[in-house]
Amino acid sequence: MKFFKYLAVFPIFLFGFSLSINSGIENQKPYSVIELSDEREFECIEQILAYNTKRYACMLDDDGIVDIQDVDLALMDIRYKKEGDKLFIVVLPKTNSRLFNTSAKLHENEAVSLNKNQKSTKFSILIDPNLSEFDPKTPNGINFSPSFPDMLLPNIGALDFSKTPLEGMDSNDIDIYIGIKKSYDAHMYNKVISDTQTAIQRHQNSIFLGDFLLYRLRAMDKIFDTQNEYEGLQPSNIIDEGKAWMRRFTSDENYPEVLYMLARAYIKEAVLSDAKYMIDILMSEHKSSKFTSLATLEYADQLYKNGRSKEAVKLYEDILYFTDDLDVASRAALSLANSNIEKDSMQEAKKYVNKILDANANYFLNDRLKAMDLASQFLSQNMPDVAAKIYQILTDNSSKRDEHYEAALKNLGISLAKANQVQSAYEALTRYQDEYKYGEYTSEVESAKDALFFELNENNSTKLHEHYQALMSRYERGDIGVKALISELELNNSERKFQETLSYTDIIKDLNQTKGLALLGQAALELSKEAIRKNDCQSVINLIEHYDFNRLELAQFKLFDCYIRTARYKDGLNLASSHIYTNDMLDKTEWLVNLAHAAYLNQDYESSIKASNDALAVGSTTEHADPTPALFYRFYSLLKLDRFSEAMATLNATKDLRGYDFKLIEAYDELARYSFGKNDFANASIYAKKALDLQNGVRINTFTPSLNFIYAASSLKLDNVAQALDEAKYILTLKLKPEERSRALSLISDIYIQLKRNDLARLHLDECVSSNIKNSYTSLCEAQLWLIQ
Secondary structure (H helix, E strand, C coil), X not given: CCCCCCEEEEEXXXXXXXXXXXXXXXXXXXXXXXXXXXXXXXXXXXXXXXXXXXXXXXXXXXXXXXXXXXXXXXXXXXXXXXXXXXXXXXXXXXXCEEEEECCCCHHXXXXXXXXXXXXXXXXXXXXXXXCCCCCCCCCCCCCCCCXXXXXXXXXXXXXXXXXXXXXXXXXXXXXXXXXXXXXXXXXXXXXXXXXXXXXXXXXXXXXXXXXXXXXXXXXXXXXXXXXXXXXXXXXXXXXXXXXXXXXXXXXXXXXXHHHHHHHHHHXXXXXXXXXXXXXXXXXXXXXXXXXXXXXXHHHHHHHHHCCCHHHHHHHHHHHHHHCCCHHHHHHHHHHHHHHHHHCCCHHHHHHHHHHXXXXXXXXXXXXXXXXXXXXXXXXXXXXXXXXXXXXXXXXXXXXXXCCCHHHHHHHHHXXXXXXXXXXXXXXXXXXXXXXXXXXXXXXXXXHHHHCCXXXXXXXXXXXXXXXXXXXXXXXXXXXXXXXXXXXXXXXXHHCCCHHHHHCCHHHHHHHXXXXXXXXXXXXXXXXXXXXXXXXXXXXXXXXXXXXXXXXXXXXXXXXXXXXXXCCCHHHHHHXXXXXXXXXXXXXXXHHHHHHHHHHHHCCCHHHHHHHHHHHHHHHHXXXXXXXXXXXXXXXXHHHHCCCHHHHHHHHHHHHHHHCCCHHHHHHHHHHHHHHHXXXXXXXXXXXXXXXXXXXXXXXXXXXXXXXXXXXXHHHHHCCCHHXXXXXXXXXXXXXXXXXXXXXXXXXHHHHHHHCCCHHHHHHHHHHHHCCCCCCHHHHHHHHHHHHCC
16 A cells, blocks of 8 residues: 655745655655755756766856755755855765656646656656666667657767766765866966866766866966966967867867867967958857857957057957957957057047046946056046046055055046046045045046046136136036136237147037137247247148148248148149239248249149249349249159250259259259259269269168169170279178169179179079068079079
8 A cells, every 4th residue: 555645845936936745654664855946047967976876966146045954864865066156965865766857847738748858847766765766777789669658769868068978976076066167267277277187087987077177278378378387388289179078079069168278378389370360260150159259359469469450450450340349359350459559549549548437437346556557648648538437446446455445536536636627536536635634646636636626716827727617627518617718718828838729629510610710820820930940840841731720821831831841732723823912022922942942742743834934934033032942843853854965954954053963963863863863874873973972972772772873783784894893892881771782783783794703693683582582682692593594
């Protein structure tokens, strides 16, 4: 007779997770049923230990579950282990048992098959001495009835994550795994290396073998971030062990991470081609994985270090705009910001930093020291708004115990003050004084705080500035804020603080405020006048191109020079054209000369010749006028038009009028180049020699060695071999660039070959071809060397 008795004991209900044990008696033998359920899927596995004993391990999210005491019962022992954000529940049955996935609802299904899925929201463990613990074996013969229970596939027992049968396992592997994970999370990477090596040797068939190997790879990867070798291990060990891991665990969810670590190892080994191959695999097979983006960023960093900045920036941008992971996107944006900072493109850098601040501000907490340095750079470049945001994040997520907290708090107040955020600056600086009565920056903070407070009705200009800035910060684009902004600009201009006026350019242009735009133009005009007096042409042009003011108020001849010096040839041409009708004959002559110059630079050679002729005509009848510079532009333009005889006549006239000066050397240089290009080696030799002699006479080397090459090569073409040889020898005594030296070696070898001195030619050709820097001349040397073999 069967007797049933049920008793529910040990119910646990925590945050959606529940565990209950129901016990009873059947055939005078006790049995128990353990029910485990949660709102989210969790994992339970059955492990076959020595002598066919079993153990059940379930792993679920902790979610703040309170500490639970271990339980020892007649039919089973239950152990609880909390590690990080996971809770492990281990059931050790003392008699026959089975694990069932009971997530299926019987009332919703006509037939329920046995579910052996290891992930579910509900599991039951039956512990009963009457239970047949293993499925009956099918008779080993031909004449037997086929058995297809529930139409399930044949069962081979419990498997690990790599689908390898579990057998003869040591129950200590879970404790070792938890210890390794705990050491890794505590950044004890040396211990992880040691413990994983021991675990791999002792538990070769463990369900956690893949994790042991993975944590070993992770630990080596972290160690090699700061050092190149550890106890005989090198990045190449990551490559070898990572490949072994991938061959064994091809379906593991951590496969992309291992590819990422391999790519990093190849980068550390400077094998970028293999690193790129790993990334290609990630892109083709795991494109959406976070590790694909991380590997690409590592590769881009190395490209940037190797000087391939354009390729690196392209990869940074691809990751920034296509990844869904905020941390990865933030890293890419920060790399782009640093790249722009190196190029002094602070506005571009600011754009990328603001992307991080808007979407993932806490990313800066990953490396607080770098965040401090970044904020400091923006503060030093008069971008305190960006610096203040970074310092705010650091101070909000730090305490007095943290190393950089005091400096961050001080800089926050100063940045806010410079950004005209008066109230916030006051609060930050007051907070510093409250927390650090005798701090390192007490004096600096006190000065900054004092600068915030002035009486609002003060007529003192210094206090007026502070008043206007406070109103602008408080009311922003409201009527009062805009009025304060215009007043601030007027005060700046009256005090000749024009650069400070221009610092409000973006705001004024955004508001399209007419009076504000006029004040900006006034400040820009005054700064342009100052810059043009200092011959700071780049500043003049920048101001002209960004602000609207009357350019006629600037010194016009100097403005023309600035257009030419900054390659604004079209603007120079327009300016000269607008002045050639002046009634002042001296000015008219000079503007015609300028027009000839600008027309030549704009490649309008006919107009340049006409303007030159007009300048000569006007200048010849005007006392104190000097139209002779126009002769040079006429000469150059005629040469460009291949009107050689006219060009030579112009040059001779120039020499008669001006004598020998630097511009004549330039003309001879141009003439030598022109003649050499036309294969007129006689004239090339003559004018190259003249230019070199004039150059030596005034002790300059502006046209060396290019003219020397023309002279030597032309002499050789004219069979003046000795002359060519002397010049080639001289060239080799000069301090040359690698390509120039290769050219000189090739030239002197040609000369020696013509002199039938192949031995001397070979001597120079050997030096040429052995150069580490290859160019067209080294290739020519190789051909010459082959010819004289």
